Amino acid sequence: MSKAIDFYFEFSSPYGYFASKKIAALAEKHGCTLNWKPFLLGAAFKKEGTNSLISYPMKGPYSKHDIERSSGYYGIPFKWPEVFPIFTVNAARATLWAQQAMPEKAVPLIHAIYDKAFAEGVDIGQVPVVLEAAQSVGIDPDTLSENMRAPDVKARLKDETQAALDNGVFGSPFCIVEGEKFWGVDRLDMMDAWLTRGGW
Amino acid sequence: MSKAIDFYFEFSSPYGYFASKKIAALAEKHGCTLNWKPFLLGAAFKKEGTNSLISYPMKGPYSKHDIERSSGYYGIPFKWPEVFPIFTVNAARATLWAQQAMPEKAVPLIHAIYDKAFAEGVDIGQVPVVLEAAQSVGIDPDTLSENMRAPDVKARLKDETQAALDNGVFGSPFCIVEGEKFWGVDRLDMMDAWLTRGGW
Numbered sequence: 001m002s003k004a005i006d007f008y009f010e011f012s013s014p015y016g017y018f019a020s021k022k023i024a025a026l027a028e029k030h031g032c033t034l035n036w037k038p039f040l041l042g043a044a045f046k047k048e049g050t051n052s053l054i055s056y057p058m059k060g061p062y063s064k065h066d067i068e069r070s071s072g073y074y075g076i077p078f079k080w081p082e083v084f085p086i087f088t089v090n091a092a093r094a095t096l097w098a099q100q101a102m103p104e105k106a107v108p109l110i111h112a113i114y115d116k117a118f119a120e121g122v123d124i125g126q127v128p129v130v131l132e133a134a135q136s137v138g139i140d141p142d143t144l145s146e147n148m149r150a151p152d153v154k155a156r157l158k159d160e161t162q163a164a165l166d167n168g169v170f171g172s173p174f175c176i177v178e179g180e181k182f183w184g185v186d187r188l189d190m191m192d193a194w195l196t197r198g199g200w
Numbered sequence: 201m202s203k204a205i206d207f208y209f210e211f212s213s214p215y216g217y218f219a220s221k222k223i224a225a226l227a228e229k230h231g232c233t234l235n236w237k238p239f240l241l242g243a244a245f246k247k248e249g250t251n252s253l254i255s256y257p258m259k260g261p262y263s264k265h266d267i268e269r270s271s272g273y274y275g276i277p278f279k280w281p282e283v284f285p286i287f288t289v290n291a292a293r294a295t296l297w298a299q300q301a302m303p304e305k306a307v308p309l310i311h312a313i314y315d316k317a318f319a320e321g322v323d324i325g326q327v328p329v330v331l332e333a334a335q336s337v338g339i340d341p342d343t344l345s346e347n348m349r350a351p352d353v354k355a356r357l358k359d360e361t362q363a364a365l366d367n368g369v370f371g372s373p374f375c376i377v378e379g380e381k382f383w384g385v386d387r388l389d390m391m392d393a394w395l396t397r398g399g400w
Binding site for chain 1: 244247248249250255256257258259261262265266269270272273307365368369370383384386388389390393394400
């Protein structure tokens with residue numbers, strides 16, 4: 001049976017964006033199924049007593065620079081969004097709805113939203129931007145607009161966020177493979193080695 | 201003129217220990233001079249409003265496991281010290297004294313102390329353990345014992361710790377090369393690329 005990689009990501013996370021460009025190839029390399037799991041990182045910050053990276057006096061400026069530098073290192077375009085941190089409830093709900101209603105379009109939608117945010121620097125906190133991203137991958141924006149605020153979609157985002165917390169997810173990106181946790185785009189190499197060697 | 205890598209490390213930092221095994225080869229590869237800079241990370245935690253990694257509800261258990269896993273990944277032996285976090289004032293003072301009084305023995309002393317802590321799992325918070333490490337690299341323990349508590353050595357540790365803060369050092373290990381900052385043993389690959397390509 002193939003292993004599953006649970007890939008937890010927050011749409012406001014630049015490192016999550018970088019990882020979103022790399023995770024599919026890694027999963028494919030190891031014949032793993034890949035579960036894309038949007039969640040709201042704020043809940044984890046609250047539980048941990050931590051804050052957005054950029055809010056810290058020294059780690060903040062460092063991280064801003066490291067994110068820009070990571071763009072060059074990974075060869076992935078990057079632009080700061082107009083507003084940061086980003087309000088990502090709409091983006092996450094849109095994704096959760098697509099995953100259920102039209103699963104074949106869900107991953108393209110994730111990439112389209114992330115690209116809006118961090119390749120184009122547009123504020124994906126705005127519903128029209130999320131709808132535009134959806135339209136670009138062939139999702140009808142009116143259908144999405146009607147459905148993304150449905151009670152069951154709202155409930156699902158709460159449940160998914162709670163499940164992430166229950167599974168010990170405290171950052172983005174965050175992968176779990178057979179119970180083994182890897183936090184950060186800078187742990188993908190270690191996850192690669194772990195999957196190759198079957199652990200150690 | 202050769203570039204200089206300032207390698208900031210806290211003796212209580214397992215990731216600092218791993219990096220201490222790798223940094224010399226990296227410096228040599230790029231013809232960089234290497235400055236070993238012990239400091240007290242607690243001051244940075246205070247300024248940042250952060251805490252020891254292991255103190256966080258989710259990040260704590262994750263980090264403990266990641267540290268053990270990193271040992272296998274890097275192929276560097278690791279054992280948790282009896283007491284953790286470690287009281288490292290004595291280890292840092294001993295190093296600062298050796299750097300001035302017998303510079304050729306300072307780097308061997310750093311490795312000996314780190315090995316006591318994280319390869320043998322002994323509590324380097326205890327002065328006799330620091331003296332034992334010193335003796336193992338040919339430093340007379342009585343001379344060290346007399347000198348490591350001298351006012352100028354105490355003052356130097358305060359100054360070095362303040363200088364680290366002033367330079368934006370908020371974690372361990374932490375490298376600065378020509379103003380470019382790299383935090384974490386997991387940024388050594390990026391620093392390697394940065395030195396190879398001359399930045400980007």
